[in-house]
Amino acid sequence: MTSVERFDERARLKAERVGRDVVHRGELLRHPVYTRVLHWLVAIAFVLSLLSGFALYSPWLFRFLTPVFGGGPMARFLHPWFGLFFDIFFLFQFLNWLTPMLWAETDTRWLKRIKQYTTNEDKIEPAEVGFFNGGQKLYFWAIVLSGVLFLLTGLLMWFDHLVGRWVIAVSYVIHDLAALLMLAGFIVHIYEGTAAMPGTFHAMTNGTVTERWAWTHHPAWYRVVTDRDPREAYERERRRQAERERAIEDLKREQDAREGARESLPDDRAL
Amino acid sequence: MGEMNNHISLLWSFGSFGFSISINISPLRGCDRDTLSEAGMSNPRTFQIQEISAHPGPVPGQGTRREEEVCKYIDVTTCIGCKACEVACVEWNDHPFRETTFDDTYQTMPSTKWNYWNLIKFAEDERNGNLMWLMRKDQCMHCEDPGCLRACPADGAIIKYENGIVDFQQENCIGCGYCISGCPFDIPKFNEKTKKVYKCTLCSDRVGQGLEPACIKACPTGCLHFGTKSDMVQIAGLRAKQLREVSGFANAGVYDPSSIKGTHVIYTLHDIDTPERYGLPRNPVIPPSYTYWKWLAKPTGLLLAGLGLLAVFFHRVSVGPKLPQPEDPPVITEYPDQIRAKRKEQP
Numbered sequence: 001m002t003s004v005e006r007f008d009e010r011a012r013l014k015a016e017r018v019g020r021d022v023v024h025r026g027e028l029l030r031h032p033v034y035t036r037v038l039h040w041l042v043a044i045a046f047v048l049s050l051l052s053g054f055a056l057y058s059p060w061l062f063r064f065l066t067p068v069f070g071g072g073p074m075a076r077f078l079h080p081w082f083g084l085f086f087d088i089f090f091l092f093q094f095l096n097w098l099t100p101m102l103w104a105e106t107d108t109r110w111l112k113r114i115k116q117y118t119t120n121e122d123k124i125e126p127a128e129v130g131f132f133n134g135g136q137k138l139y140f141w142a143i144v145l146s147g148v149l150f151l152l153t154g155l156l157m158w159f160d161h162l163v164g165r166w167v168i169a170v171s172y173v174i175h176d177l178a179a180l181l182m183l184a185g186f187i188v189h190i191y192e193g194t195a196a197m198p199g200t201f202h203a204m205t206n207g208t209v210t211e212r213w214a215w216t217h218h219p220a221w222y223r224v225v226t227d228r229d230p231r232e233a234y235e236r237e238r239r240r241q242a243e244r245e246r247a248i249e250d251l252k253r254e255q256d257a258r259e260g261a262r263e264s265l266p267d268d269r270a271l
Numbered sequence: 272m273g274e275m276n277n278h279i280s281l282l283w284s285f286g287s288f289g290f291s292i293s294i295n296i297s298p299l300r301g302c303d304r305d306t307l308s309e310a311g312m313s314n315p316r317t318f319q320i321q322e323i324s325a326h327p328g329p330v331p332g333q334g335t336r337r338e339e340e341v342c343k344y345i346d347v348t349t350c351i352g353c354k355a356c357e358v359a360c361v362e363w364n365d366h367p368f369r370e371t372t373f374d375d376t377y378q379t380m381p382s383t384k385w386n387y388w389n390l391i392k393f394a395e396d397e398r399n400g401n402l403m404w405l406m407r408k409d410q411c412m413h414c415e416d417p418g419c420l421r422a423c424p425a426d427g428a429i430i431k432y433e434n435g436i437v438d439f440q441q442e443n444c445i446g447c448g449y450c451i452s453g454c455p456f457d458i459p460k461f462n463e464k465t466k467k468v469y470k471c472t473l474c475s476d477r478v479g480q481g482l483e484p485a486c487i488k489a490c491p492t493g494c495l496h497f498g499t500k501s502d503m504v505q506i507a508g509l510r511a512k513q514l515r516e517v518s519g520f521a522n523a524g525v526y527d528p529s530s531i532k533g534t535h536v537i538y539t540l541h542d543i544d545t546p547e548r549y550g551l552p553r554n555p556v557i558p559p560s561y562t563y564w565k566w567l568a569k570p571t572g573l574l575l576a577g578l579g580l581l582a583v584f585f586h587r588v589s590v591g592p593k594l595p596q597p598e599d600p601p602v603i604t605e606y607p608d609q610i611r612a613k614r615k616e617q618p
Contacts (some may be wrong), residue, residue: 169558
């Protein structure tokens with residue numbers, strides 16, 4: 001165990017002691033406090049890096065984005081620091097998530113049916129999809145790759161007096177490519193985490209998801225944490241829902257009948 | 272002429288029909304150089320006489336053209352390495368004399384610095400088994416296609432005038448140092464204290480007042496010349512011809528590299544085939560990062576990012592969200608056929 005991992009573990013334990021997870025009935029704990037805090041630290045550092053970086057990325061963005069950071073020189077001064085913090089925070093998230101993010105056979109199969117996934121053809125994910133699906137793992141490894149490229153090329157451009165002009169010129173392009181890769185993943189990530197999959201954002205704020213969410217999007221994980229079959233759980237829920245609907249219909253019909261009977265009675269006051 | 276103003280200038284000209292108002296909104300706010308307002312105010316052609324009343328014969332000076340591109344011409348073959356130009360540069364630009372590094376040569380310091388823009392480079396070479404001392408005045412070349420300007424991400428930090436002078440505007444510089452890697456001649460220098468980059472201005476302040484650059488003024492041998500680009504190219508060519516035909520330098524030629532569309536500082540060299548001997552790049556180039564990548568690939572990347580945003584938005588609108596299953600039945604107060612029936616009632 002490296003010293004960084006030891007530190008990571010200590011930080012995790014401390015975060016768990018300080019933070020609180022409230023799990024209601026019908027919910028599952030998906031992300032503990034440590035993961036959530038790390039996620040948002042990485043997210044804040046990333047958004048700041050992205051905005052300050054895009055201020056310098058293109059002449060068409062310079063005038064829009066530099067004022068956000070107090071002008072061009074300030075944006076240029078802050079950007080490497082934002083980036084450095086992004087990389088440091090992400091290192092901990094990397095250690096935290098390395099095991100569940102390891103690529104498996106099932107992820108390759110998941111990627112092959114990406115079309116069915118994006119068109120919502122399958123309402124429920126295949127039973128083999130675990131804690132993270134192939135897409136999430138792909139994004140994770142894209143961040144790892146970009147993070148390394150950002151750091152290497154960023155340091156070269158930060159300490160540009162130590163290297164030749166062609167090294168800077170090449171770093172400049174690689175830094176941009178890494179940023180565009182990250183931006184593409186980021187757009188999809190935010191969309192999938194909010195509007196595309198209701199209930200997902202809750203996992204990063206309160207840490208919990210509903211059981212329904214779990215067996216729909218990550219059935220294999222549902223099986224691990226509940227020791228129940230996700231498909232059966234879903235079918236049972238469906239039957240319950242149908243029964244509930246039937247009961248409501250019966251109740252309504254009963255009420256309608258009662259109201260109908262009352263209306264047909266002669267109105268005393270009219271006489 | 273009326274009051275000069277950086278933003279709006281009124282231009283009266285009685286000679287032509289009525290008056291004209293020219294509004295000159297300068298992108299370089301806070302820059303109060305006469306050369307700038309001059310460029311907007313009095314175009315050299317504005318007061319050139321076009322017609323004269325009751326004047327027999329042609330209008331004097333009709334059809335004259337004023338050449339605007341300036342150029343510094345350095346004849347390295349007549350440089351004696353006196354460094355008067357270095358001193359003049361330091362004096363005119365009010366730079367304190369800085370610390371130097373002695374490296375067993377006659378050179379004042381190994382390379383130009385942020386506050387030392389003009390440096391004679393001494394190269395010890397060989398010709399016919401004898402020592403040949405090559406002295407070249409090193410400074411900004413004022414490229415026609417400036418790599419520093421192409422690389423700069425800060426709006427208004429580097430400008431190029433119509434006369435070819437490339438000038439840094441430190442108030443807009445953000446100190447990223449991209450210009451340093453964009454320059455094929457290693458000219459822009461970073462100041463750690465101010466976090467800005469500086470270089471030779473070709474004395475744009477002097478040139479704007481009709482004076483030659485300070486280095487030219489100081490040169491005792493006349494190896495430095497200043498004038499229009501075409502004049503300087505002509506003189507340099509004549510000198511190169513003389514060197515070839517009279518002085519026995521068969522390869523003498525003019526250094527005005529076409530890979531950056533020429534420069535506004537040109538040299539005659541004893542041997543044009545090996546400019547490396549003078550510390551000049553044979554084929555100076557701007558890295559493609561600051562040309563094709565910056566002005567072609569980057570906007571494409573932005574466009575793709577914008578399309579990506581639109582794509583996820585319309586995915587939400589058309590395909591809709593992935594809801595946890597089983598979905599709760601939507602709360603319907605009225606059925607579609609009822610709604611349609613209502614619409615028919617109220618056209």
